[in-house]
Amino acid sequence: MLDALNSMFEALMDSAYIKSLPFLYEGLKLTLLITIVGLFLGFILGAFTGLGRLSKNGLIRGISTIFVEVVRGTPILVQVLFIYFGISEDLIGVNISGLTAAIIAITINAGAYIAEIVRGAVHSIDKGQYEAGRAVGLTERQTMRYIIWPQAFKRMIPPLGNQFIISLKDTSLFSVIAVGELLYQGRQYYNATFEVFETLVMVCIIYLMITIPTSVILRRIERKLDV
Amino acid sequence: MITVKDLHKSFGNLEVLKGISAEVKESEVVCVIGPSGSGKSTFLRCINLLEDITSGEVTIDQDVINDPKTNINQVRSQVGMVFQHFNLFPHKTVLENITIGPIKVKGMKEEEAKEIALKLLEKVGLSDKADAYPESLSGGQKQRAAIARSLAMEPKVMLFDEPTSALDPELVGDVLEVMKDLAREGMTMVVVTHEMGFAREVGDRVLFMDEGIVMEEGDPQQIFENPQNPRTQEFLSKIL
Numbered sequence: 001m002l003d004a005l006n007s008m009f010e011a012l013m014d015s016a017y018i019k020s021l022p023f024l025y026e027g028l029k030l031t032l033l034i035t036i037v038g039l040f041l042g043f044i045l046g047a048f049t050g051l052g053r054l055s056k057n058g059l060i061r062g063i064s065t066i067f068v069e070v071v072r073g074t075p076i077l078v079q080v081l082f083i084y085f086g087i088s089e090d091l092i093g094v095n096i097s098g099l100t101a102a103i104i105a106i107t108i109n110a111g112a113y114i115a116e117i118v119r120g121a122v123h124s125i126d127k128g129q130y131e132a133g134r135a136v137g138l139t140e141r142q143t144m145r146y147i148i149w150p151q152a153f154k155r156m157i158p159p160l161g162n163q164f165i166i167s168l169k170d171t172s173l174f175s176v177i178a179v180g181e182l183l184y185q186g187r188q189y190y191n192a193t194f195e196v197f198e199t200l201v202m203v204c205i206i207y208l209m210i211t212i213p214t215s216v217i218l219r220r221i222e223r224k225l226d227v
Numbered sequence: 228m229i230t231v232k233d234l235h236k237s238f239g240n241l242e243v244l245k246g247i248s249a250e251v252k253e254s255e256v257v258c259v260i261g262p263s264g265s266g267k268s269t270f271l272r273c274i275n276l277l278e279d280i281t282s283g284e285v286t287i288d289q290d291v292i293n294d295p296k297t298n299i300n301q302v303r304s305q306v307g308m309v310f311q312h313f314n315l316f317p318h319k320t321v322l323e324n325i326t327i328g329p330i331k332v333k334g335m336k337e338e339e340a341k342e343i344a345l346k347l348l349e350k351v352g353l354s355d356k357a358d359a360y361p362e363s364l365s366g367g368q369k370q371r372a373a374i375a376r377s378l379a380m381e382p383k384v385m386l387f388d389e390p391t392s393a394l395d396p397e398l399v400g401d402v403l404e405v406m407k408d409l410a411r412e413g414m415t416m417v418v419v420t421h422e423m424g425f426a427r428e429v430g431d432r433v434l435f436m437d438e439g440i441v442m443e444e445g446d447p448q449q450i451f452e453n454p455q456n457p458r459t460q461e462f463l464s465k466i467l
Contacts, residue, residue: 126314128310128312128314129314129316131277131308131310131314132308132310132314132315132316133316134277134303135275135277135303135306135307135308135310136303136304136327136328136332136376136377136380137300137301137303137332137380138300138327138328138331138332142331142332146327146331147316150318151316151318154318
């Protein structure tokens with residue numbers, strides 16, 4: 001009995017399920033790096049663009065709208081090829097690393113979706129809040145900063161968490177430009193070992209280990225915020 | 228104190244105010260009554276430029292407020308506004324709701340602003356609610372907190388936009404009491420209201436508005452007991 005368990009354990013330790021892990025771990029680090037840096041920059045871009053879409057200035061509103069529509073209307077795979085090959089290599093003639101291209105792609109892509117999140121959240125705040133702020137004597141900027149934004153930001157948290165999950169999964173596309181993220185590392189591994197099934201199972205499990213806890217936490221926050 | 232000359236306001240093709248002229252003297256309480264849709268609230272909102280003025284002139288003290296050269300933030304900080312739906316800031320405590328104006332607009336020290344806020348809360352009967360969030364207050368308490376928030380800016384004029392219309396009947400009294408106290412202290416007030424009892428008792432003058440103009444004005448006794456304009460007569464006969 002003990003011998004049987006022991007040999008099963010040894011077989012497992014010797015299989016691709018376990019042996020691929022150090023490889024995949026390297027990929028996970030890049031996946032998280034791209035997602036987190038990309039989302040951080042994307043939030044800044046999205047905040048400006050989202051507020052731009054609510055601007056009274058027609059030019060700012062127009063530029064913001066075009067940006068959002070173009071990015072949301074094209075596949076992220078096309079976008080990253082555009083950034084990596086189309087613009088940097090072909091048009092400008094500068095080689096950027098795949099990692100840089102990947103971060104730019106997530107920034108721009110998430111930025112456009114976050115712009116809509118920001119716009120929706122700010123728009124959902126009762127107009128009376130703005131009026132009360134102005135009536136107290138606050139400037140437009142102060143009203144935005146102290147009254148509208150804090151309330152809107154709360155409402156942004158659930159959709160931002162959702163965007164985190166989407167962007168995390170989108171990073172798998174960057175294997176096409178040889179960025180060593182999670183899926184790319186998996187492919188490298190099974191190309192060498194031919195243990196395709198086992199490797200992809202582990203790739204999925206690793207994605208799920210991040211996405212499932214994230215959505216559980218999000219649901220809790222949502223319930224707490226009552227939105 | 229406030230002079231309004233031939234004020235017009237249109238929303239697109241819809242002309243809501245069709246030439247209003249009125250005057251409010253210092254320490255005067257002017258009540259604006261009239262059917263809904265008559266432009267009362269719009270008129271009030273034009274006085275602190277929450278609505279852009281289409282044409283005409285609004286002067287507060289010596290400042291023509293719809294002159295582009297006038298610093299509108301400064302004007303607004305001297306005109307308190309109380310809304311029908313209170314519009315308290317839900318992410319701030321009652322105390323913070325009151326201190327934000329003095330701190331951010333007047334640059335007051337936090338301690339000083341707090342002291343003023345606590346005095347005002349005592350005045351409106353909410354001393355024990357300083358650290359509460361608006362959602363835990365009743366409608367009447369919210370409105371009294373909102374009045375305290377406006378008073379913290381030490382306005383020269385207070386505008387009330389149907390301050391008791393969103394309240395349960397039994398909560399109206401407390402808010403009206405606070406407003407009466409203010410009137411007694413000599414605050415200049417413009418009150419859009421459906422509380423005819425208040426208009427009659429506290430108002431120095433009553434404006435009856437309908438169809439975007441002031442149909443009739445006079446002291447409360449004259450308006451309520453001996454209205455001249457047929458529209459005023461009709462309106463009052465419906466509600467009294």
